[in-house]
Amino acid sequence: MRSNFSPLEQPAARNHISASWTKTKIKQNEEQENQNLACPEDNRRREQRISLSPVSVSSLGCPKIVERSSWSTKKTNCKSELKTPVPWVIVHHTDTLTCDTKESCTARVRSIQDHHTRSRNYCDIGYNFIIGNDGTIFEGRGWRKLGAHAAGSNSQSIGISFIGNFLSCPTIVTRRQWGGKNPTCRSNQRTPVPNVIIHHTEGAFCNSRTTCSAQVRNIQNYHMKTRGWCDIGYNFLIGEDGLVYEGRGWTTLGAHATSYNPISTGISFIGSFTNRAPNSAALNAARSLIACGVSKNLIKGSYALKGHRNVMSTSCPGNSLYRVIQGWPHFKA
Numbered sequence: 012m013r014s015n016f017s018p019l020e021q022p023a024a025r026n027h028i029s030a031s032w033t034k035t036k037i038k039q040n041e042e043q044e045n046q047n048l049a050c051p052e053d054n055r056r057r058e059q060r061i062s063l064s065p066v067s068v069s070s071l072g073c074p075k076i077v078e079r080s081s082w083s084t085k086k087t088n089c090k091s092e093l094k095t096p097v098p099w100v101i102v103h104h105t106d107t108l109t110c111d112t113k114e115s116c117t118a119r120v121r122s123i124q125d126h127h128t129r130s131r132n133y134c135d136i137g138y139n140f141i142i143g144n145d146g147t148i149f150e151g152r153g154w155r156k157l158g159a160h161a162a163g164s165n166s167q168s169i170g171i172s173f174i175g176n177f178l179s180c181p182t183i184v185t186r187r188q189w190g191g192k193n194p195t196c197r198s199n200q201r202t203p204v205p206n207v208i209i210h211h212t213e214g215a216f217c218n219s220r221t222t223c224s225a226q227v228r229n230i231q232n233y234h235m236k237t238r239g240w241c242d243i244g245y246n247f248l249i250g251e252d253g254l255v256y257e258g259r260g261w262t263t264l265g266a267h268a269t270s271y272n273p274i275s276t277g278i279s280f281i282g283s284f285t286n287r288a289p290n291s292a293a294l295n296a297a298r299s300l301i302a303c304g305v306s307k308n309l310i311k312g313s314y315a316l317k318g319h320r321n322v323m324s325t326s327c328p329g330n331s332l333y334r335v336i337q338g339w340p341h342f343k344a
C-alpha cells in the first residue's frame with residue numbers, strides 16, 4: 012500500500028478512535044447486521060493485538076480520502092450516528108476481485124454498495140472505509156455514521172475493508188516433491204479460465220504425504236503409459252492428507268474433460284467417492300485452491316463449478332462427492 016499521509020494535516024483519526032488504540036483489538040469478524048457475513052468466504056475469526064504508540068499515531072497524520080459524495084451516485088438514508096471515539100478497528104476484505112486503478116476501484120466500490128443496498132437492504136455500503144490495492148481510500152459511512160460490518164460490534168468500531176480476496180493459497184506439493192516425471196509435451200492454458208471441473212481418480216484413497224505422493228505417481232504412470240498422454244491429465248489433485256498435489260498446474264492445458272480442457276482447471280480428489288465424500292481436510296484444500304486461483308486471476312471471478320458428469324457422460328466425481336460440490340458457491344450443472 013502507498014503511504015500518502017500529509018504531514019500538514021492533523022491526525023484527526025485520534026478524535027474518532029479511542030486512546031486505548033495503543034492496545035487496539037483488530038478483528039477480522041464475520042458477523043454482520045442481518046446475520047450475513049461481511050467476509051463471506053472466511054468464517055475464521057482472527058484477533059490480533061497490535062501495539063501502536065501514541066507517538067507513531069501522531070506522526071501519521073491523515074491520508075487523502077475520496078469522499079462519499081464524489082464516488083457515490085446514491086443518496087444515503089443512514090440515520091444512526093456512531094459514538095466516537097470507538098475502541099476498535101475491525102479489518103475486513105470485500106471477498107471480490109481486486110482493483111489497482113482509481114477507476115477500477117471506484118467501480119468496485121459502487122458494485123459493493125449496490126450489493127449491500129439491494130441484496131442486503133442496508134441503508135448504504137456497510138463499511139466505514141474501503142481501500143483499493145492502488146492505495147485509494149474511499150469514504151463509506153465515514154467516521155460519524157454507524158457501520159454495518161460486524162453485528163454486535165458496529166457501535167464500537169470503525170470497519171475498514173480491503174478490496175479483494177486475501178485468502179491465503181494452500182500448500183501445493185510440487186511435481187518435484189511428489190516425484191513426478193517430466194511431461195513429454197505441453198500446451199499453454201489460457202487464463203483466467205471460466206470453469207472449474209471436479210473429478211475423483213476412482214482409485215485408492217490416501218491420507219499421508221507418502222501414500223498420496225505414491226498414488227499421484229501411479230496415476231501419472233497410468234495416464235502416460237497406458238493412455239499415452241503427455242503427462243498426468245489433471246491440473247491438480249487433492250489428497251485426504253489435506254494437501255494439494257500439482258499436476259499440470261495453472262498454466263498448462265489439461266487432459267481431463269475433452270472439450271472443456273481449454274476452458275477449465277481440472278481438480279481431482281484422490282480416491283473413489285461414490286459411497287462417501289472426501290474428508291473435510293480434502294474438501295477445504297480444494298476450496299482454498301479455487302479461491303487462490305481466483306485471487307491470482309487464474310480462474311475468473313465469475314467461474315462456473317462443475318462435476319465431470321456435467322460435461323461428459325460419466326459417473327465422475329462419484330455420487331457422494333457430487334452431492335457435496337452441488338452446495339458449493341458457483342456450482343452450475
Ligand SMILES: [Zn+2]
Nearest residue numbers: 210211319327
Ligand atoms: Zn473425471
